[in-house]
Each structure stands twice: as structure tokens, then as C-alpha cells.
Amino acid sequence: MSDTTYLSEMKEIRVDESSKLFDKNGMLYKEFASDYRQIRYYTLLIVQSAPLEIKEINLLEQQISEVIKNAVKHGNQCNPDKKVRVWYSFDSTHARLVVQDEGDGFKDMEKWNDFNRKRLELLSKHDFEGLADYVSFRTQKSDDNDGGNALFAALEYWNGGFVFDRSRTAVAMLKQFPKKKHSMN
Amino acid sequence: MNLLTFSQLVESSLPARLVLVGGLLALFFSQKAKDTEGHVGAFLAALFCLAARDVVVVWIQVPLLPQLAYLGDLAYACCVLYIVLAAYEKKRLVAFLFISLNVLAAGLIVDVNYLGLLPFVPPAWVFPAILLLDGLLIGLLGLLKHRQRDSQTRQLVRFIWPLASLTMVAYAAAAWFLHYDSPVLQRLIVPVSYWWFLAAGLASFRMQDAQMVQACTYYEASIDSLYNLFIATGSALKGSFSVEDVLKSLNDILITETGASGGLVFLVDEFDDQISVKAHSGVFPPPFELPENLPRKANRVESHMRHLQLSLEETLFGEIARTGTDLFIPDARNDERIFRNGDEEYLYLASFMAVPLMVEDRIIGLAAVARNQPGSFFSESEFDRYKLLANFGTLALSHFFSFLEAKERSGLKQSADTAAEIQKAITPKRLPQFPSLQVGVYSLPAVGVSGDYYDVIQTRKDRVIGVVGDVAGKGVAAALVMVMIRSILHLVTNTTRDMATVLDWINRGMTGKMDIDHYATISVMAFDLHTGEVEYASAGHQPLLIYRRATDSIETIDIQSVPIGVERVTEFTRKVLKLADGDIVALYTDGIIEALNEQGKQYGRKSIASMIIRHKELAPKEIVAKIKSDLASFVGSTRQHDDQTVLVFKMKL
Numbered sequence: 036m037s038d039t040t041y042l043s044e045m046k047e048i049r050v051d052e053s054s055k056l057f058d059k060n061g062m063l064y065k066e067f068a069s070d071y072r073q074i075r076y077y078t079l080l081i082v083q084s085a086p087l088e089i090k091e092i093n094l095l096e097q098q099i100s101e102v103i104k105n106a107v108k109h110g111n112q113c114n115p116d117k118k119v120r121v122w123y124s125f126d127s128t129h130a131r132l133v134v135q136d137e138g139d140g141f142k143d144m145e146k147w148n149d150f151n152r153k154r155l156e157l158l159s160k161h162d163f164e165g166l167a168d169y170v171s172f173r174t175q176k177s178d179d180n181d182g183g184n185a186l187f188a189a190l191e192y193w194n195g196g197f198v199f200d201r202s203r204t205a206v207a208m209l210k211q212f213p214k215k216k217h218s219m220n
Numbered sequence: 221m222n223l224l225t226f227s228q229l230v231e232s233s234l235p236a237r238l239v240l241v242g243g244l245l246a247l248f249f250s251q252k253a254k255d256t257e258g259h260v261g262a263f264l265a266a267l268f269c270l271a272a273r274d275v276v277v278v279w280i281q282v283p284l285l286p287q288l289a290y291l292g293d294l295a296y297a298c299c300v301l302y303i304v305l306a307a308y309e310k311k312r313l314v315a316f317l318f319i320s321l322n323v324l325a326a327g328l329i330v331d332v333n334y335l336g337l338l339p340f341v342p343p344a345w346v347f348p349a350i351l352l353l354d355g356l357l358i359g360l361l362g363l364l365k366h367r368q369r370d371s372q373t374r375q376l377v378r379f380i381w382p383l384a385s386l387t388m389v390a391y392a393a394a395a396w397f398l399h400y401d402s403p404v405l406q407r408l409i410v411p412v413s414y415w416w417f418l419a420a421g422l423a424s425f426r427m428q429d430a431q432m433v434q435a436c437t438y439y440e441a442s443i444d445s446l447y448n449l450f451i452a453t454g455s456a457l458k459g460s461f462s463v464e465d466v467l468k469s470l471n472d473i474l475i476t477e478t479g480a481s482g483g484l485v486f487l488v489d490e491f492d493d494q495i496s497v498k499a500h501s502g503v504f505p506p507p508f509e510l511p512e513n514l515p516r517k518a519n520r521v522e523s524h525m526r527h528l529q530l531s532l533e534e535t536l537f538g539e540i541a542r543t544g545t546d547l548f549i550p551d552a553r554n555d556e557r558i559f560r561n562g563d564e565e566y567l568y569l570a571s572f573m574a575v576p577l578m579v580e581d582r583i584i585g586l587a588a589v590a591r592n593q594p595g596s597f598f599s600e601s602e603f604d605r606y607k608l609l610a611n612f613g614t615l616a617l618s619h620f621f622s623f624l625e626a627k628e629r630s631g632l633k634q635s636a637d638t639a640a641e642i643q644k645a646i647t648p649k650r651l652p653q654f655p656s657l658q659v660g661v662y663s664l665p666a667v668g669v670s671g672d673y674y675d676v677i678q679t680r681k682d683r684v685i686g687v688v689g690d691v692a693g694k695g696v697a698a699a700l701v702m703v704m705i706r707s708i709l710h711l712v713t714n715t716t717r718d719m720a721t722v723l724d725w726i727n728r729g730m731t732g733k734m735d736i737d738h739y740a741t742i743s744v745m746a747f748d749l750h751t752g753e754v755e756y757a758s759a760g761h762q763p764l765l766i767y768r769r770a771t772d773s774i775e776t777i778d779i780q781s782v783p784i785g786v787e788r789v790t791e792f793t794r795k796v797l798k799l800a801d802g803d804i805v806a807l808y809t810d811g812i813i814e815a816l817n818e819q820g821k822q823y824g825r826k827s828i829a830s831m832i833i834r835h836k837e838l839a840p841k842e843i844v845a846k847i848k849s850d851l852a853s854f855v856g857s858t859r860q861h862d863d864q865t866v867l868v869f870k871m872k873l
Binding site: 064070083088 | 491632635636668669671692693694695698737739760780782783785786787810814816820822861862
């Protein structure tokens, strides 16, 4: 029996320079040195602007931490002279970020998409044996600290979009928080 | 055609008869407003026919008096037939036939007297005979009439039919035998024949009264039910703030007040488009087809119902939540909308009703009750009561949700207020001033953040420590980190060791010991009040700005290091600087330089620098006041997201 739900909503990472997610108007801005040790601190500095009404603030923090980690580590190769620039805006219904690094860009995007497609196909066929080879995306530069699946989660989490610019050094993302049905407003 | 003269009119029976009819008309007019079934209109029409007949018969004396009078009588008889028969849908055909007969007779009269189209003239007795027939028919139908009394009109008809019939028959017979101009007929029998209207009017009044009493009793009982409902949901609130408890008491009261065997309350899920059972009490046989693999055992079925989760497309429950319409199925065994799972007691659904729970036009859930005793059906009035209770229950529920929301909001606010209070408590009330060192500060906490900390501590006669810090995060957790940093700082600043060591102590005191994030950037400066020598160390904080009077320029001193709390072993470095008379130093937090204006531009370090240069002759207090107003005009009405602090020192050697 084939289950097509995974395929029907197949997600992939795209390049979309003109996406309105890159519009930095009115966003808060911070820049950081590429210091791997300080990623949690950077994340906290950013997420402290988010209103407390966002219920899943820990999940948000985790996802922001992942994209900053990508920029610091895979983008800037932890070179402290290279900066990570972050634009961000929050309110009770959304979280939007643009994260820019000074690296060579996400070269393996196509490979990642192929990998993800294959993975989803196996999932839809319930081929769990074949799936074992597609648990974690690895490149030659991956090390033991790379789980290889942060982007799968990111694609799921950033429900308003997760797109790169043409140089693939900047990524913009949007999370929309649904309005509560029982809310009295 | 001759009209009566005035004196003839006064002597005639007409005024008395019209007064009588007028009184009867008034009696029925007064009931018209409360008449929901329309029978009052028929009575009024009948009375108008009578009035018209009387005027014709008495006042307009015409040669053809009897025939014209019969015309009026036939119309009147039609009205009475209508009153008696219209209440029963199945008798409408009979009524129609007889009314047609009357109309035919009326046609005959007109023909005989004015048209002469027909080749024959019917004998005069035909007309009173038809009237007599009408009266007998009313009596006969009344005798045959079933015991239906389910509407006000039918009750009234049951009461008046013998009177109406008798009166008609008597009048028709008298008209037949006495002739129309007989004074006995005109002055005695006709007025007496009106009396049944009086009886009908009074009976109708009595019935309206009874109906009102019944309604009052119903509403009294409803108010009692509502009272119970509010008591129950109210006491659930006293016990806890749990939605489940409130829904359970709502469900229980709905079951009790409707005499149901079981009840369910669903809520629409907060974020997804599905409904789930939040309260389940008693026995609620499933109205939909149970999954095949579910064992048919009472406890398994009950558990299935108790934990039911449905999309808005599934079962009649989903449909109610989707469409917001009520569902009343008194005889659930014989209704195709209800699936029959079996005859066991826990599967036997005898009667069913469900209502959406709506706040204005938003559907927040639904409630349903069931009976499982064979033959036990919910009645229409129980359904009405159920709807009423569910509406009020939803109201109570919606107030409860508002309350929870307000409570949550006030909780967030309280936490923010506490943090702000801690922050306020540990920042110096007023800064000390020294002959050789002037100090000024501007610090503005942002709502709900509370991360900036500054201090000026004199440790010796000739030594003053200035501190500016910025704790990452917000709320009480950030305020506690701030308290700890301040405590350590106040304990260790009175040392001969350098400022880098002070930062190291703070860092070791903070790092890796607590379960909360505790990052902070901090800058410390130690001033020698005699020599102007300054020692400066920083843990990841914004660069120091120094205005040099000798060169009239700003120098930026940046020490790269990680903030407090990142690593337990961190090498902090320090710089020793020499300040001359008139030199100014400024420590500040990122909230100042990252302050946004309406165009999304940041205030920037350069703005602070140029403000210092521009106001270099002023005292630090005035310089910070200038920065404050410059910043305020820069940001305009844009909301600020972070605390803003700038601490300025000026050397006076």
C-alpha cells in the first residue's frame, strides 16, 4: 500500500531571491562574530525580542539556534573574522528571520533536495529498510557534531517558507503561529 | 330602496344590535395581538358579516328583504364553517365543499333577483334550508370530532361547536318559519343568537391566560435549570481552573435537566480543525458506525466514546460542529441519520439531541445527550430547554476562557513587573559625584525586558568602579542573573587585583552552575581619582568610547572576548588608559545603538560619539540628557525592544 501524503506535500529548499521574506524593512538587526561557543548566547539575544505569548518559545529558540549554527559553522567555517548578520521580527502571530553569512553559499542544496526527495519516496512506500540509508544528510565536511537532519526539521518548522537568496549565503524564513480558536479577541 | 328615518331608526332594533356586535368586535380585537394561530381574524370576519346583515335588514328596507338577508346569513355561515373546520387540515375539503354550496346559494339569490339567467326560480325555503344544513353540519362534525386539543384554536373549537351549531340551527329554523320581518325574529332571536360569540371570546381569553401560566411555569423551571447550571459551573471554577472540570459540570447539568442517560461535550481543538470529547458522563450509545475492530464490550465502547476525536467531516458530530445546526432526533431507532450498532443496552440509542456551542457566530464545540431506554423519547420542550441551557452554558464557558486568558496575561505581566522591580531595586538610586570625576547616566528599561545593569562603586578614597552590563534573555530569570552579577561584583571590587581578574571571578561564579541561561556582557572600569589612570576590561560588551580633549576626537577601544557565562575558563584581558582633564568616557548597551527609527535605521555608535563631541563642554548629566532627547527624537513613536543605557564619566583633574 502506498501512502502519498508525504509526497503530496513534498517540500524542498529553494532559491528565491525575490521572495518577500527577504524584505528587511522594520526588522531588528544584530551581527555576530562566527564564534561557535556563543551560538546559544546569540540565539538568546535574538529570541528575547519574541513576545511571551508565543507558546512554543523553546522550539523557536531551537530552530533559530540551528540556522545560526549553520551560518557560523557551514557558512563562515567558524572564522571569527567573518560575521553572521541576523534580521528578525516577532509578534504573537509570526516569527521571521533573515540570516546572512560570508561563506561560499549552500553548494549542496541540489544534493540535499535529491536526498530529501528520495527519503520521502521511501517513506511513502513504507520502505523502512531503504530509509535507514537516508536518515542523515552528510557531506565531506560533516563532522560528528552534525546531526545531518536539522534542515528536515527546519523545512517542517518554518511553515511560512524557508528560502535562500541567489548567492545562497542568506536564508529567510517565516513561522506563522495560528490564532487560538477559543481566544475571545 | 328606502332608508329609515331617524325616528324609525331609533325605534328599530338596529342600534341595540350594532352595539352588541360592536362589543363583541371589541372583545375579539383585544385578543388579536396575542393571537398566533389566526382564528381571531375569522371571528372578526363573522361579526362584520353580522353587522352588515343587520344594517341591510333593518335600515335599508328593500322589497327583496329576505333574499338580501339570506345573502348576509350565508356569508356569516361561511365564516363559522371556516372557524370550526379550518383548525383541522383533513376537514378542509368538507369546509370547502360547504362553503361552495353557500356561495352557490348566494349566486342563486343574485340571479333570481337581478339577473334572471336561470330558467327556474328555486322555492323560497331553499335558503333557510341551506342555513339549517350548515348548522347541522357544524353539529355533526363536532360530534365526530376527535379529541385533538394540541392547539389553541382546536381547544376553542371543541368548546364552541355545540353552541355555534345550536344557534345556527335555531336561527335558521326561526327564519324559515317566522319570516324575516317578524319582530320575534328580529328583536329576540337574532340578538340571542349572538351570545355564543360572547362565550367564545371569554373562552379564548381563558385559554390565553392558561397558556401564559403555562409559559410562566416553563420559564420558572428554565430559570431554575439555569440557576443550577451556573451554580455547578461556578463551583467547578472555585475548585480549579481546569477546562475539563467546568465542562464536566456543564455536561452533568445538561444530563440531569433533560433526563438523559448520558451526555458528551466536544470542543473544537484550539489550533486544528477537529473536535474532541472533553466531557463524557453516563451511557451514551454511539450514533455512528463503530470501527469494525473495536470489541463490542460496554467498557471498550465507552472508552471509545470518551476519547473520541473527529475531523469536521466525520459523523453527525463533525457535521454539527461544521455547520452549527441543531440536531433533534426523538426516535433515533427509526431515523436514517442514526446508525444502529446493536440492541445491547450500551448500544441502544433511543433518543438523541445535540446543539453546537456558539459564542456569537463562532462555533467552539458541541454538546449532545442521549437516552438508551427503549421507547423513551426526548420531547420538543425538552429540546427547547436543552438548547437554552446549552446557550447559557456556552456563555459561562466563554467567560471562563476569557478569564483564563486574562489570568495568563496577568501572569506574564506580573512576571515582567517582578523583573522590572528587581532591576529597579538593584540599580543605584543616585550616582555619586567626585571632585575629579563627574558621572551621568541615562537608562530606560523596555517593557518586559529588564536586562540592563549599571553601577558606580567607590572602593577606596581614590578608586571608583564603573560598570555597565547587559543580561541576555528577559523576565525574572534575567533579573536573577543580574542580581547574582551585582552581588559578586560588590563582594570582589574592593581588591588590588586587576579588572580582568574581577571579570574572571564573575564568570567562574556564574558559569555552569545553574539551569537557566545566564549570559551577560559586562564592561568594568576602575578610575584612579588622583592620576586619571583607568583600567578597562570587557566581557563581550560594546566598545568603550573615549573623547580626548587634546585631539578633540573620539577613540574607540574594543576588547574581543566572549560574554560571561559562555565558558567557565575564559581569559579576559584589560587595558590601562590614561585620561586627561576634560576627557570623557562612555559605556552603553546595544539597546542604544540598535534603537530603530521609523525608517528601520539604527541609532548607532557614531550618534553617541557625535553627541559627546558636540556637548564636550557639558557635565556628564547634561550630556546624557542631550543623548536622551536626541535618541527620543530619532526613534519617534517606534516601539523599542531593548533596554537602553548609557553611562558617561568626565575627568576633572
